[in-house]
Amino acid sequence: xxxxxxxxxxxxxALALLSLLAVSVVVFAITALLPGDAxxxxxxxxxxxxxxxxxxxxxxxxxxxxxxxxxxxxxxxxGDPGTSSTTQLPVAQLIGSRLPNSLLLxxxxxxxxxxxxxxxxxxxxxxxxxxxxxIASSAAVAIVSVPEFLVATLMVLLFAVKLRWLPxxxxxxxxxxLGQLLKAFAMPVLSLCCVIVAQMMRxxxxxxxxxxxxPYIEMVRLKGASALRMVLAHALPNAVGPIANAVALSLSxxxxxxxxVETIFNYPGIAKLMxxxxxxxxxxxxxxxxxxxxxxxxxxxxxxxxxxxxxxPRLRHR
Amino acid sequence: xxxRHPIPNFVGSHDxxxxxxxxxxxxxxxxxxxxxxxxxxxxxxxxxxxxxxxxAHAQTPRRGGRIKVAGATAAATDTxxxxxxxxxxxxxxxxxxxxxxxxxxxxxxxxxALAESFTTSDAKxxxxxxxxxxxxxxxxxxxxxxxxxxxxxxxxPATASKAKVLADQITSVTASGPAEVTVVLAAPNADxxxxxxxxxxxxxxxxxTDFATGIGTGPYKLKEFKPGVRSLVVRxxxxxxxxxxxxxxxxxxxxxxxxARVNALLxxxxxxxxxxxxxxxxxxxxxxxxAIFTTQSGQYSDLIMRKDVGPGANPDFxxxxxxxxxxxxxxxxxxxxxxxVANDQPxxxxxxxxxxxxxxxxxxxxxxxFHLQKSGVTGKVPVVTSPAALYSVEMALVMQQTAQRIxxxxxxxxxxxxxxxxxxxxxxxxxxxNVNPRPSADVLLTQFFQSDAAWNESRWKNPKFDxxxxxxRAETDLAKRKQMYADMQTMIHQEAGIGIPLFxxxxxxxxxxxxxxxxxxxxxxxxxxxxxxVWLDA
Numbered sequence: 001x002x003x004x005x006x007x008x009x010x011x012x013x014a015l016a017l018l019s020l021l022a023v024s025v026v027v028f029a030i031t032a033l034l035p036g037d038a039x040x041x042x043x044x045x046x047x048x049x050x051x052x053x054x055x056x057x058x059x060x061x062x063x064x065x066x067x068x069x070x071x072x073x074x075x076x077x078x079g080d081p082g083t084s085s086t087t088q089l090p091v092a093q094l095i096g097s098r099l100p101n102s103l104l105l106x107x108x109x110x111x112x113x114x115x116x117x118x119x120x121x122x123x124x125x126x127x128x129x130x131x132x133x134x135i136a137s138s139a140a141v142a143i144v145s146v147p148e149f150l151v152a153t154l155m156v157l158l159f160a161v162k163l164r165w166l167p168x169x170x171x172x173x174x175x176x177x178l179g180q181l182l183k184a185f186a187m188p189v190l191s192l193c194c195v196i197v198a199q200m201m202r203x204x205x206x207x208x209x210x211x212x213x214x215p216y217i218e219m220v221r222l223k224g225a226s227a228l229r230m231v232l233a234h235a236l237p238n239a240v241g242p243i244a245n246a247v248a249l250s251l252s253x254x255x256x257x258x259x260x261v262e263t264i265f266n267y268p269g270i271a272k273l274m275x276x277x278x279x280x281x282x283x284x285x286x287x288x289x290x291x292x293x294x295x296x297x298x299x300x301x302x303x304x305x306x307x308x309x310x311x312x313p314r315l316r317h318r
Numbered sequence: 319x320x321x322r323h324p325i326p327n328f329v330g331s332h333d334x335x336x337x338x339x340x341x342x343x344x345x346x347x348x349x350x351x352x353x354x355x356x357x358x359x360x361x362x363x364x365x366x367x368x369x370x371x372x373x374a375h376a377q378t379p380r381r382g383g384r385i386k387v388a389g390a391t392a393a394a395t396d397t398x399x400x401x402x403x404x405x406x407x408x409x410x411x412x413x414x415x416x417x418x419x420x421x422x423x424x425x426x427x428x429x430x431a432l433a434e435s436f437t438t439s440d441a442k443x444x445x446x447x448x449x450x451x452x453x454x455x456x457x458x459x460x461x462x463x464x465x466x467x468x469x470x471x472x473x474x475p476a477t478a479s480k481a482k483v484l485a486d487q488i489t490s491v492t493a494s495g496p497a498e499v500t501v502v503l504a505a506p507n508a509d510x511x512x513x514x515x516x517x518x519x520x521x522x523x524x525x526x527t528d529f530a531t532g533i534g535t536g537p538y539k540l541k542e543f544k545p546g547v548r549s550l551v552v553r554x555x556x557x558x559x560x561x562x563x564x565x566x567x568x569x570x571x572x573x574x575x576x577x578a579r580v581n582a583l584l585x586x587x588x589x590x591x592x593x594x595x596x597x598x599x600x601x602x603x604x605x606x607x608x609a610i611f612t613t614q615s616g617q618y619s620d621l622i623m624r625k626d627v628g629p630g631a632n633p634d635f636x637x638x639x640x641x642x643x644x645x646x647x648x649x650x651x652x653x654x655x656x657x658x659v660a661n662d663q664p665x666x667x668x669x670x671x672x673x674x675x676x677x678x679x680x681x682x683x684x685x686x687x688f689h690l691q692k693s694g695v696t697g698k699v700p701v702v703t704s705p706a707a708l709y710s711v712e713m714a715l716v717m718q719q720t721a722q723r724i725x726x727x728x729x730x731x732x733x734x735x736x737x738x739x740x741x742x743x744x745x746x747x748x749x750x751x752n753v754n755p756r757p758s759a760d761v762l763l764t765q766f767f768q769s770d771a772a773w774n775e776s777r778w779k780n781p782k783f784d785x786x787x788x789x790x791r792a793e794t795d796l797a798k799r800k801q802m803y804a805d806m807q808t809m810i811h812q813e814a815g816i817g818i819p820l821f822x823x824x825x826x827x828x829x830x831x832x833x834x835x836x837x838x839x840x841x842x843x844x845x846x847x848x849x850x851x852v853w854l855d856a
Contacts, residue, residue, distance in 0.1 A: 034736075034737070036736075036737045036740040036741065040737075040739075040740040041737075041740075048483065048772050049772075050475065050482070051478065051480075051482060051483075053475075054475040054476065054478045054482075055478045058476070058478050084394065086394065086395045087394050087395055087545060089394070089545075094394055097544065097547075153577065156578075156581045156585070157581070160581060160584075160585035160587070161581055161584045161585050164585060164586060167585065167587050168578070168581040168582045168584075168585035168587050169573070169578070169582050169587050263574065263575050263578065264575060264578050265578070266392075266571070266573045266574075266575070266578055266582070268544075268546065268547045272546075273394065273546070276393045276394055276395075276546065277394075279393075279736060280393065280394075280395060282394075285394070
């Protein structure tokens, strides 16, 4: 098992690093195509040639693009993601102040959404065709079809403006007790759960059904195993691979794809930081964020792969 | 929106002054009642009146309390460096921490601030006497060297100051006494005290290069500053304005999304929010306990018709377009009445140099048609618009409708806000721009209408205008200056390739408990100087 798993792992990581490099080149190239640079964006309407020139020198934009890229890459390899060109603060510090917030939001959402989604998905697979399955499945389709900004806005109007139960903004600055934590996170987590629970549920249902229709399950049924045993001990281990992939895909979305939820609740997460970076043409910041999202995505997907490798007896016992 | 509760007429003004005076000395409701009864008033009436007097008294500022305020932007570029302030969130924050030598009041007239007085004989050499007893947040006394440093740093290109163009007219700033600085200009400018009252010329400590501590002389001290997230300020007990500020603490954040901002206000999460869309006004007004604060200012979105290229090269085309503005409809349908009709003159009615005598240019399709035919312009005319220039898309669409009636085909091109100022504004033959309120008529005309100005949007060149501009800048006689500005406004109204349909208002929303707001036409939130002026009603 070890040799194969290690070889697979090694390949995975090498590929991941290669993708990271490719992403950094693409991000750098695409952002170079955007109209205007950081100096122009910061001065906006006030841009005069002299002010622009002074600001460009201050931001280090007078250096040609490819050279800037190589310098940045060199810095990254030594563990220094550089200095933000608009704020002159270290990028590590900017990201460091936002990343914990994003991770916290992602963790809380995952904590609620994964068990709920898996339970619902497996249950509706077991009782497929039943009333429960039909209600759960159509509700999931309905929820996944509603854009999250609508869900979030409606929730704000109802729970914050009308009923005044929850704050309209999600503040992480003043949290001192568990109650405050729950209050602050209730609405963002709920609106994110709406999106990813439905996705994960649909995909795990499909994965389990796929297994339940396989010939070996018929064998299991013929030997007289109970329904619970049939699903938990026989079908589920074989469905772990696709389920882990579904979970990983949904969770990777929580890191960078939550910009709308961050905007509506004014949550100081990393997605907003990156969008700010793009609008201000702050290349070092944008690249560092892109690397981070890409790395997060690769880690999750690799982790899902490992899960399915380890869960697969044919690979494990060879 | 300063609501006053006048004491009913049946008490003479002398009496009401007497009552208010008694209240200020600490009279109770019972004292007031007995005063009124002693004057022969019947008990029921006196009771009602005493309540009115008490509530009017509640309008005097109350000390204490904490408010949460949301501006319209938040980004990692948020700054505490006065020279780098770039948006209303920066202005609001820096106004909490710093003061200028002067400050601008409701008519943008400079008032003494850190300078106790300012004098000049020729508008070229200015003497500013510094206020005694002013200290920075760290206890250091304000000295002339601080002023010299704070003003002169704008001239250094390395500072990358937003006010460099304004500072370049200053030749020298010197300490001419223990509490006095002398400013010498390259050319006379009667508006120097106005310029020094603007945000970028806030006074910092001599030699400051790292502004993270936000040490100034302002009404609040910095407690926490996280760019893009929030700032927290607490009352400066040693503030030089007696009794001010009123609040203990202000938490200031930026919320980029307008509906999130309004929701935050209405859910009780915020006490004051800036930049409310006219479309949200009814929602705020309709919720008990909340109010709207409108500031009419010199902000405008203008139609630019370049005089050097494109159809605008023909003066009749510009006149045709100016007659095509259905200003009343734009005011009603686009700005939802949060605007005043403008007259293609860039100085707005709140300004002391506004020329009211200029006849209003009406919406007149026949005249527009006449001028269009005279200009000989035919075919599609592209009009470049963008959400970056407030309401420009809507204005262009309204014009497109009216233009069809006279056989003019306007091709409205909607550009993204991102990159609009660097790529389209000033480059398109016909397009829209947006001009934020400027502190003085001189600054506005110099930046946007002088022949060689970098932002001469329509490339309108008139040597006579330039002469008048220079002369008015040096003129210290207010009446003569007014006349010169009237002449310049008339010239722009008639000749420039600039059509200004409306002057736009800034709208803020706040809880009814928040008192003390009065408009300063530099922008919303009391010209961003709300912090030291507002208080919370109990």
